[in-house]
Structure formats: C-alpha cells, structure tokens
Amino acid sequence: MSTIPPPAPRLMPVDEVRAHFPALSPDVAALDGAAGTQVPVAVVQAVAEALRTAMANQGGAFAASRTSSEVVAEARSAIADLVGGAPEGVVLGPNMTTLTFHLADAISRTWGRGDEVVVTSLDHDANVRPWRLAAERAGATVRVADFDAETGELPAEAVQRVLSERTRLVAVTAASNAIGTRPGVRAIADAAHAVGALTYVDGVHATPHVPTDVAQLGADLYACSSYKFCGPHTGAVIADPVLLERLRPAKLVPAPDAGPGRFERGTPPFELLAGVRAAVDWLAGLTDAAGDRRTRLLAAFTAVEGRLQGLLERLVAGLSAIEGVRLLGSPRRRTSTVSFLVDGHAPGAVASRLSEQGIAVWAGDNYAYELMRRLGLVETGGAVRASIVLYNTAAEVDRLVDAVAALGAAP
DSSP, X not given: OOOOOOOOOOBOOHHHHHHTOTTXXXXXXXXXXXXXXXXXXXXXXXXXXXXHSOOOOTTOSSHHHHHHHHXXXXXXXXXXXXXXXXXXXXXXXXXXXXXXXXXXXXXXXGOOTTOEEEEETTSOGGGTHHHHHHHHHHTOEEEEEOOOTTTOOOOHHHHXXXXXXXXXXXXXXXXXXXXOBOOOHHHHHHHHHHTTOEEEEEOTTTTTTSOOOHHHHTOSEEEEEGGGTTSOSOEEEEEOHHHHHHOOOOOOTTSOOSSGGGGOOSOOOHHHHHHHHHHHHHHHTSBOOOSSHHHHHHHHHHHHHHHHHHHHHHHXXXXXTSTTEEESOOOSSBOSEEEEEETTBOHHHHHHHHHHTTEEOEEEOTTOHHHHHHTTOTTTTOEEEEEOOTTOOXXXXXXXXXXXXXXXXXX
C-alpha cells in the first residue's frame, strides 16, 4: 500500500513577504541584499519596544537588569536555532569582522613558528586579513587555496593541496559574497580535521539563502551577521562550548570569565539583540510548517532557497544573453548572487546608471579583495554585483536585465 507524502510547507507569497517591509518601494528594485537586507515590521517593533522598556546592564538584582539578561539569552537561543548550534556556544558582537579579529587573536595565542594557517582567495577579506595578521604576530605561515578563476569553483582538493601536519586552522566561506559560489565545506572541514586543524567558516552570505547546520558543515566556528537575514546590525560566532572554554580571549578582569560572555567586549546593544530574536521568529513563520522553531526555520529556508534559485536562473539566463556582458564564474552550487562586467562601461558607472533608473546594485570589490585581485579586476574597479533575497521579485530581475541590455546597446 503506497503512502502519499505530505505536501511541502507553503511559503508565504512574495507580495505578502514584501508587505512586511516598510522600507521597500515599488519604485526601487532593491537588488543589494548581499550588503544588508531591509527589516520587517516585527523587527522594527521589537527594537522600539526594547527601547521603551526599562533595561539596565546585566548582573543586577533588579527587574530592568534581569530583562536585559533575558534579551541576551533569547538572542543566543534564536541564533542557535537558526544555524543548529547550542545557545551556550553563541558569541554575540557588533559584526562578523570585529568578532573574527577577536577570535583570531584568541585562537592564535598558541601558534608559533612552523605553524600554518590556510585561507582562500574566494573569501571576503574579513575571513582572510584577521588570520593573516594573527599569523604574522605569531610567526606562523599563511598558505592560500585558490578558486578556479574560470568557473568560480573552490574544490576541496584546492584546500587539501595546501594542508600539512602543521596546519592549525582553515578559514573558508560557506558562500562567496561576490559570485555566490558554495564550496563543499564539509569535505574541506573533513580534510582539515584529518590533519588536526580547526575550521572557521564565514557563513555571513550563506545564512540568508540556505538551511544551515553547523554540525553537518563540520564547522568548528561559524560566523554570521543578523543584518544579512533581515535583522539589525549585529554579528555572532557559533562554536562548540567545549572549544570556547579552551580559548583564552583578551578581556577586562571583572568581565565574565566563563561561557560566551567572556568573548563579548563591553555592554551589548540590548535593543538590537531584541531585534535579532524577532528576525529569527519572523523567518520561522515564512511557511505554514509546524514544529519547534528550528524545524520551522529549516522548512522556511528550504522553501526560500527554492524560490531564490528560480530567480537566479532567470537572472543568469537574462544577463548571459546580452552581448558585451561577462558574468564572473559559473559555479554549480551558488547563492542568488551574480557579479558581472559590461564592455565599455566601468562598474561604478554601470551602478550609477542603474541607480538613476531605480535599481540598487553594488559596484567595486565588495571586500572580496582576493577574488577581484585573482581575476585582475582590482585596478579596473571590480565588478557590478546584483544579489537577490527573499523579498525580490521576477519583475525586479527582468527590470535589471532590461536596463543592462539597454546600457550594453548604448554607444
């Protein structure tokens, strides 16, 4: 007797999604999500309510202080549900870059001459420069795993070739913020672990696009930023609590000496952390899936990924058909992010012309400095980047393609 599988969870229609975002306008195609998303009303309200509520620094015996501690705990729990970690392993901070510099300082305290660190040319500079500088201070050597310049792929073998028994850490992105490439992080992590190295995975660009499970990825430390997934401007690093306990970060003497709190410098922005929890709760409600928050988040991001991949295919097909337009890379697994060049037009000029038509895209290196350098584009202004997120529409994609086609046809 055959069993009929249950229907897939229904994703909120894009028009309904857009109705939650007060900053969106039909006059502007906001194809700039890779640099930061807009926020839904639920997040705005959560931040405003937190500012209206009496809060104080943590550790006090009175109600306002307890409220602040609850807000922090709820933010840790929300991030843990989002990426599959444990709340006690969630380090909160202002952004991924600041946290990565801080973690690099703590992790590199045990490095010395002869030790090696691996970075990749596919990564955002925030997952390259902190490790280069930490290695320089420790006297360690940095080795680079290069992506394939033609396809944009970063095969696990490219990382394996630069590993040795002296490798202490491998820093790799879960998705390129410039060309969307999603390398096989699990295979890379397995290779790193086989030589006794830690993995530090930059999940900033991947987290808003795909379901995330840090354990399945093999990430020892996973970094993300809430302003990329419809939240306020904060960041987080998620790790095994046991690993965090082994690290000795630079801290003030009276600051917490245990748990993730000892990695968090200064007073946190409690109102923004209230917005983090609200953003994760809102994302968990994007489908009609039942279950706990983690289950609903996995259902939501599975559905979102499917919708975004359809829009990505539309964008790639449209731009590829335009004479004089060159797309950077053609990775098999990618997020809905595309960088491209238009013959005869500087990237900055293209972005400006598109802006005049109400189309928001980025131009430049987008901090993917090593990628642009490998492609020989640093001196010529980088590339134009269009990034599609959950509130973008097919009409906006078509609008971009038509505008680029008109630009390419212009003398």
